[in-house]
Each structure stands twice: as C-alpha cells, then as structure tokens.
Amino acid sequence: MIEPRPVPGRRTPERRAEPPRPPPAIPVPAKKPRRWLRRIGWLFLLVVLWCGWAGYAVYDLSSSLDTEDAIGLERRVDWSRVREGLRDDLRVMLGSPSSGEMAADSTVDPLITQRAIVALVRSARLNERGWEMDPRPGRGFDLLRIRYAFFTGGPFAFRVDLKPDSDSAKRPLVLLFRWTGDWRLTRVFLPGDAFGNTPPAPVAPAAQPSAPAAPSASAPAPVQTAAKTPPPPDAQRVMLYEEDPTDPNGKSYQGWVVWRAEPSKTGNPADAAIICQVAIPDRPMSVTLTMRRNADRALPASHTIDVKFDIPANSPTQGVLDVAGIMMKPNEEASGQQLAGTRVKVSKDIFLMGLSAIDLDVQQNMQILKDRPWIGIPFVYGAGQRAVLSIEKGETGSKIINDTVAQWTPPAPAAASTPAPAPEARGQRR
Structure with a gap:
C-alpha cells in the first residue's frame, strides 16, 4: 500500500481517540403481579358475581310477576314450601292468641293459593283477615319498596325486606331466597303486626284520666280482661x-x-x-x-x-x-x-x-x-x-x-332380622 507523502510545511492531523462506548443496557424484566393480588382479584370477582346472581333472581321474580310468566314463576318460587310456611303463620296469626286456638282451614286455605301468594308479593295490601287480591294483572312488586336486601345466615340464603302497602302494618314483609342450584323463593314471612292480632299494650296507671268517671272506668277494661x-x-x-x-x-x-x-x-x-x-x-x-x-x-x-x-x-x-x-x-x-x-x-x-x-x-x-x-x-x-x-x-x-x-x-331396616333362618335353610338343602 502506497502512503501519501506529507506535504512540506504541513503537519499531519492527529486522529483523536474516540471515547469508550458504554456497555449495552441489560433489559430489566417487568415485575409480575404477586399471587395474593391475583387471588384477591379472583375472590372479589366471584363475590360480585354471586351477589349479582342473587340480585338478578329478585329482579327476575319481579319481572315474572309483571308479565305473569308461569315458567318464570315456577323457576323462581318453590310453591310447596312457601304454602307450608304461610299456612303455619296464618293459622297462628289469624287464630286466637288468648285461648291458643288456631284458625280454621276454611280461613287459611284461600290465602295460600298461587293467586293469593302472587297478590301478597306484589303489593301486600293487608287487612284484618288477610290481604287484598290484586285484580289488575301485569304488575310486579315495586323495587323501590325494598328496604333491605343481603345474605342472612350464610352465602346460600338471601333476604329481601319489602314495605307492605298497608297503614296498619309497619314491619316489613320478608322474602327468603335459598340457593338450590339456582336462587328460589322458599319462604314468605308475614309482618309481625299484621291483621291487628298483636297483643294490646298495657295502660299505665299514670295515664288513666281521673275525670270524668265513666271513661276512667272503661279505660283499663281491656287490660283487666x-x-x-x-x-x-x-x-x-x-x-x-x-x-x-x-x-x-x-x-x-x-x-x-x-x-x-x-x-x-x-x-x-x-x-x-x-x-x-x-x-x-x-x-x-x-x-x-x-x-x-x-x-x-x-x-x-x-x-x-x-x-x-x-x-x-x-x-x-x-x-x-x-x-x-x-x-x-x-x-x-x-x-x-x-x-x-x-x-x-x-x-x-x-x-x-x-x-x-x-x-x-x-x-x-x-x-x-x-x-x-x-x-x-x-x-x-x-x-x-x-x-x-x-x-x-x-x-x-x-x-x-x-x-x-x-x-x-x-324405621330401622328389617334386613337385620332375616339372616337368622338362613343357616337352617342351607342345612336342609345339604
């Protein structure tokens, strides 16, 4: 290789040394979320879905009542258990608490039919001997009547409190849903102050008027009786x-x-x-x-x-x-x-x-x-x-x-008493 000759009177430019290059950056792997965060996330998602499932059952029942969907009502209501529970409550609440006598079947049976239960859940317009049968079809219970809705006694029982459409009953009508593969209404608890059958409150002596004499004598009569x-x-x-x-x-x-x-x-x-x-x-x-x-x-x-x-x-x-x-x-x-x-x-x-x-x-x-x-x-x-x-x-x-x-x-199984004669039978065959 022929190198160029230096020109007289000129200096050959010196090559500057290049600064050292930094080493290549090592990529830092992204941090993976911790396992407990994943578990909390999945648990929160399951809780939300479980609560949503119960809430959807309440909404589905209201929609089935609104459209009078027989299939939807059969899916959401366990009629036999609801009737059985209402029968026991009505026999006591419509009976005589002083003598302990139960109400007659002729009084209770008209209130535990499918039509009567639908009318009860729809509006709960209670009166002295039961509730009014709603003659207007196509109306489910108003969701604004819900006063409380959450799980009770565990994750497989869901309680809904409804405000009755009645001036005499101040306590709620309680609907109890249970999960048996799907959420179904299994119990309807009537308000404790329904039908005016709550025992009367005692009259305090200080509250009894002293005059006139006639009201004073008649005021404590219910308590004494x-x-x-x-x-x-x-x-x-x-x-x-x-x-x-x-x-x-x-x-x-x-x-x-x-x-x-x-x-x-x-x-x-x-x-x-x-x-x-x-x-x-x-x-x-x-x-x-x-x-x-x-x-x-x-x-x-x-x-x-x-x-x-x-x-x-x-x-x-x-x-x-x-x-x-x-x-x-x-x-x-x-x-x-x-x-x-x-x-x-x-x-x-x-x-x-x-x-x-x-x-x-x-x-x-x-x-x-x-x-x-x-x-x-x-x-x-x-x-x-x-x-x-x-x-x-x-x-x-x-x-x-x-x-x-x-x-x-x-009853105890009867199979335990049958093996006794077996050895004799086998001996006779021999």
Missing part, C-alpha cells in the same frame, strides 16, 4: 324472667302454653310439625315455636325450629334483638343443655333455628328433647335487657313431642 282470662284446659305453665336495672331480683311474669301437633298435609307422617303457642297476658307477649323435620337438602340441618315473637310496636322492650339458643332444662330454674345447631335472624322478631345434621348431635338433640320437661329460650330485647322464657312440656307436650319424634325417626 286480658289478665283475668283463664288459660285453656290443656294449657301448661310458662314463666318469663327479665332483668330490671332498679331491682337486682328482676321481674317475672306468668303465662301459659298450648301444645298442638300439626299433621302432615302430604300424607307422609314424617312431615308432621309440633306447634307450641305461648301467651303472657301480663307483659303482654305471645311466642310461637314450630318444630319440624328439615326436608330441604340445601340446608345443612336435621330439624328446624321457627321462633316468632309477637310484641306490641310501642312496647318499651323494642322487640327482640337476638336469641341465644334453645335450652332443654330439667326444671324451671335450671340453666339446661342447649340443642346443637345454629340460628338465623330472619326479621326483627322472627328467628330460625337449624339443628345440627351430624348423627351424634341428632341423636342427642332428639333424646334431650324428649327427656327434659322444660324448654328455655334466653333472648335479648332491643332495649338491651336480657330475659329467659321457660316453657313447661307437661303431659300434653311430652306426648305430642314423643309421638312426633317417633314419626320423624325413620
């Missing part, structure tokens, strides 16, 4: 113990209870129910217990006990806040043993007890239910006072419970 009403011939004793801030010994009230056996409407003896109706005129208060075998496979309970308190709306106790459980007691004042199970507060004064379905618990519950002569219900008033209701079974209650529990219990 209620207090002097004799109990029915087959009634048993009841005691109500309450806390009193001014008296360390508390207060006690006497009452009575009437035990009745409700035969099965389906012909199956195992579907019979036990009804215990309590009346305490001096308080005033009435309590109804309904015990039956659980036929709902989606509900993990062997038996259910509905506890319903009927307390005047203007009572200083402010209703019942909670029920601690159901105790079986050897005597009136003992604490007793609690039935194994869980409780669900359906509405302000209505509670549902689900007894444990575990075999050992079922045997123990049924055994102490038959053996212990007293039933105790500890509860808390809305005003914060604690109370205990002691109910005597007596001969009538014990016989009804023993007979009904025997109907609930499935």
Whole structure:
C-alpha cells in the first residue's frame, strides 16, 4: 500500500481517540403481579358475581310477576314450601292468641293459593283477615319498596325486606331466597303486626284520666280482661324472667302454653310439625315455636325450629334483638343443655333455628328433647335487657313431642332380622 507523502510545511492531523462506548443496557424484566393480588382479584370477582346472581333472581321474580310468566314463576318460587310456611303463620296469626286456638282451614286455605301468594308479593295490601287480591294483572312488586336486601345466615340464603302497602302494618314483609342450584323463593314471612292480632299494650296507671268517671272506668277494661282470662284446659305453665336495672331480683311474669301437633298435609307422617303457642297476658307477649323435620337438602340441618315473637310496636322492650339458643332444662330454674345447631335472624322478631345434621348431635338433640320437661329460650330485647322464657312440656307436650319424634325417626331396616333362618335353610338343602 502506497502512503501519501506529507506535504512540506504541513503537519499531519492527529486522529483523536474516540471515547469508550458504554456497555449495552441489560433489559430489566417487568415485575409480575404477586399471587395474593391475583387471588384477591379472583375472590372479589366471584363475590360480585354471586351477589349479582342473587340480585338478578329478585329482579327476575319481579319481572315474572309483571308479565305473569308461569315458567318464570315456577323457576323462581318453590310453591310447596312457601304454602307450608304461610299456612303455619296464618293459622297462628289469624287464630286466637288468648285461648291458643288456631284458625280454621276454611280461613287459611284461600290465602295460600298461587293467586293469593302472587297478590301478597306484589303489593301486600293487608287487612284484618288477610290481604287484598290484586285484580289488575301485569304488575310486579315495586323495587323501590325494598328496604333491605343481603345474605342472612350464610352465602346460600338471601333476604329481601319489602314495605307492605298497608297503614296498619309497619314491619316489613320478608322474602327468603335459598340457593338450590339456582336462587328460589322458599319462604314468605308475614309482618309481625299484621291483621291487628298483636297483643294490646298495657295502660299505665299514670295515664288513666281521673275525670270524668265513666271513661276512667272503661279505660283499663281491656287490660283487666286480658289478665283475668283463664288459660285453656290443656294449657301448661310458662314463666318469663327479665332483668330490671332498679331491682337486682328482676321481674317475672306468668303465662301459659298450648301444645298442638300439626299433621302432615302430604300424607307422609314424617312431615308432621309440633306447634307450641305461648301467651303472657301480663307483659303482654305471645311466642310461637314450630318444630319440624328439615326436608330441604340445601340446608345443612336435621330439624328446624321457627321462633316468632309477637310484641306490641310501642312496647318499651323494642322487640327482640337476638336469641341465644334453645335450652332443654330439667326444671324451671335450671340453666339446661342447649340443642346443637345454629340460628338465623330472619326479621326483627322472627328467628330460625337449624339443628345440627351430624348423627351424634341428632341423636342427642332428639333424646334431650324428649327427656327434659322444660324448654328455655334466653333472648335479648332491643332495649338491651336480657330475659329467659321457660316453657313447661307437661303431659300434653311430652306426648305430642314423643309421638312426633317417633314419626320423624325413620324405621330401622328389617334386613337385620332375616339372616337368622338362613343357616337352617342351607342345612336342609345339604
């Protein structure tokens, strides 16, 4: 290679050294979201979908009522269970709380037809002997009437409180949906102050006018009549113990209870129910217990006990806040043993007890239910006072419970008695 010769008098330009190049940047991998964030996201999505499913069931029921879609109503309403629950409530609420007599079937049956139940859910225009049948088709219940809607007692029970279209009933109409592969209406709880059947409030002595004499004599008449009403011939004793801030010994009230056996409407003896109706005129208060075998496979309970308190709306106790459980007691004042199970507060004064379905618990519950002569219900008033209701079974209650529990219990398999003659038969063949 021939290099160029330098020109005389000129310097050859020097080559500047290039600065060192920085090393190539190493790409930083993007941070992946943490696993717990993914799990929270999926869990939140499932909760939203589950709540939306329950909400859609309520909307679908309203739309089916609006269009009178028979298929939609059959999909969203368990008619047999709704009728059974309404029958028990109406027999008590339309009956006589003072004497413990149930309402006749001729009074109850027209109110548990499919048309009557549709009219009840649509508007709940209650009157003294039931509710008005809506003659105008094509109207579902107004969603603006919903006062409360959320899960109760677990993720498989959804409760909706509807405001009745009535001036006499201030408490809500409660719709209970249960998930059995899909959300269906299984129970309708009537307002506790419906039909004007709530016991009257006592008249305070200070509120009684002193003049004129005629109104003064007639004012306390209802209270005196209620207090002097004799109990029915087959009634048993009841005691109500309450806390009193001014008296360390508390207060006690006497009452009575009437035990009745409700035969099965389906012909199956195992579907019979036990009804215990309590009346305490001096308080005033009435309590109804309904015990039956659980036929709902989606509900993990062997038996259910509905506890319903009927307390005047203007009572200083402010209703019942909670029920601690159901105790079986050897005597009136003992604490007793609690039935194994869980409780669900359906509405302000209505509670549902689900007894444990575990075999050992079922045997123990049924055994102490038959053996212990007293039933105790500890509860808390809305005003914060604690109370205990002691109910005597007596001969009538014990016989009804023993007979009904025997109907609930499935018969022992007969195959155990057949293998005995088998060896003789084989020996004869030989």
